[in-house]
Amino acid sequence: MKPVRVRVSLPAPSEFRFFSSIQSFQEIPVPAPPSKFCSQCGAPVTRRIPAGEDREREVCPVCNFIHYRNPIPVVGCVPEYKGRILLCRRAIHPRLGYWTVPAGFMELDETLEEAALRETREEACAEVRLGELFSIVDVPRAGQVHFFFRAEVVNGQFEPGVESLDVRLFAPDEIPFDSIAFRSGVIALRRYLEGPEKGLVLDAVRPGAPD
Ligand SMILES: [Zn+2]
Known part of the structure; x- marks a missing residue:
């Protein structure tokens, strides 16, 4: 079934000043x-x-x-297409209007890879070929562990799913790091851009800790 597009009137991606007023929102869902x-x-x-x-x-x-x-797994991927990174602009709370890699809560009866593929279909209507699991981010305060795979967009086709306002490809130096929804996403994107040489890297988001 083709997802219904959500139409929400919000500032253009360049108008990030709007979001400075909601920076005090709790960044990580408890x-x-x-x-x-x-x-x-x-x-x-x-x-x-x-x-x-x-x-x-x-x-x-x-x-x-x-x-x-117990902690809940959150699974996502960093989809790349011709050297650019696919990001989704959230149409849902928390962090509505911020950009994110496709990611979400794992479902029962699902593997990590199946969850990453499903979330990418739901949020970006994109088919991806998953690569290595390259980033695990512990978020103890939220009771979550976030898993991120490398991924390649298969056919270059994507559009906003029901949970996204917009889906775009960003060159590495265009990624809006000031407007990424969650610190785990910032960490995953930075680890991704460091290249594959490090293999799987473990990070943790702790209260007050720098990214
Ligand atoms: Zn009882």
Whole structure:
């Protein structure tokens, strides 16, 4: 099914001053808050350290179910076509209007590569040939781990998907680093531009740390 184009009136990409007014928005989505109710029986949960464990968790006082919360994988790629990088301008919150590489939350029953291909289709309507996994970025504050593949746009065709306002190719020196949605994306783009010699590189986004 062909995605429906979203029409939102926003400044042109060159008018990034508009976005300086929302720079104070939280840059990284925090983890979803814990559920207040048991997923098994519906009773209100309490927060305590379960027997034999070393940290507090949401525990059901009725059925004793322990609600574990763990980091979520985010998967994306840096698609290249004839020496230029494909970026998507976000049509959704958070960071609406900012540019990003195609990336998103992994789904159940999906591999890393399948997730990267799906996100690229959804956000850029593009088919890519995935290369190496070259960047992993830990984002502990958000409870996420971000994985990025090298990729090549197969036929040069792309257009905005439902989650994108715009999709464009940028030469390396044209990439709008001041308007990239998330620090993990900045890191992945910089690692990509460093070239493939380093192989897989691990980085972490920590509060207050420089990029
Ligand atoms: Zn329960």
